[in-house]
Amino acid sequence: MFKYKKIFIILFSLVSIFIMISSVSSANYYVNEDTSHKNITDWIKNNAKTGDNLIFNTSSYNLTDRLNITKSINIKSNKNTQINFIQQDEMYCMFYVTAKNVVFSGLTINHNGNGNTQEYSSGEWGTTINGFHMNIKNTVINTNLIYGASISFRKGSIVNCTINSKSQGIQVSYWKGNIINSRINANEGITNRIALFHNVDYWYGDMANTTIVSGNNGVELTVWKGKIINSTIRTNGSKAVGINIQYGEGRIHGSKIISVDGYAVKISDAVKITNSSLSSRKGLSKSVRYLPDLKVSKAFISGRTCYITISNIGFSTSKPTRIGLKIGKVLIKAHVKSIKPFIPQEHSPDSWTKHTTKVKITLPKKYTSGKYLKTVKVDYYNKIKETNKKNNILKFR
16 A cells, blocks of 8 residues: 555656746736737737746636637636636637647636537537647636537646536547546546547556546546556446446556446456456446457468467457467477557557567477478467457468
8 A cells, every 4th residue: 555655646746846837037927807818819929938827817707719828838827717718609619729838727617618619509519628738737627518528638637626527528539647636527537539530549647536427438548558546436327337448558556436337347458456446237247358369360381490470469468378389299389478469550559559479489300391280379278368269279281
């Protein structure tokens, strides 16, 4: 337990350092009730520099149009300003972030869904904060939209935040970042779903001391690497899954995963679950594992060497095993290292695309001729749980 507390302290410290972008020479621009949208955009365009502060200096502020954040600035309030979006046209998002290292802090952001969009019917679609590289801390986000998400981004962390969304809390494509000390209340928690298309979707990051309550799947991703520590995920929807991750590596520790009407977890077999409580609908398994699937995809002899190619076409990294090559009555065994799964390219970061390994076996000279039937069997002792055991054998001459 001490080990994981230490990990959490280190993680929290690193994230805190990462998201605190400040300088003694930073300039401040204060937003009051009578500050117009044009005033803000002119300051960002003409005066703002990296590390400057856009400070909301009033208890509430009505944002009349999308705010494009094109500079690496801090957007914050010392008065917990309620920012209300009252745009009437094309209200796709409130904040559109194209700069790096943008920080939101100390705000309550309300995406009310009162406007119209050209793509969908009135007040249905939008993203409250949409960007590539940003950090959000000590902020409340209320997204009152039927479709869309509170946050959509690729890099950055969420610390001490509350997200309330009628649809998706966090929408993921490529995401490297963490969630710490936060709460997400949403119809869909963390999801890989992207409007109108579904390209790549992975999350490399950790979750600590966080609660997710979702009407659909809580955490739904294709690829994940990280840790979930001391967190609670509860799904209330029909057949909703607490955590659904096909390809994953990492650990879930000290957490509660509860599904009222579905599986607690459907997860890669490479993810370890320790000291955690899982609860599924009565009659369902608490944990469903996406398994590896080893396949002998190719074997041939050149000279006295037999070259064997083994693929993992399953969902998780396989453990090291033994391969057996039988020629006549002779059996030759060799070691096979662990193999990462094949992930379709549209879902795969480069580091995950390798999914084959090659084994070389030197043959006794008399058995190199083609008259002998050769049989290759991977996982010779059948110690690996697999999706399919029927493709472990290949016969050739």
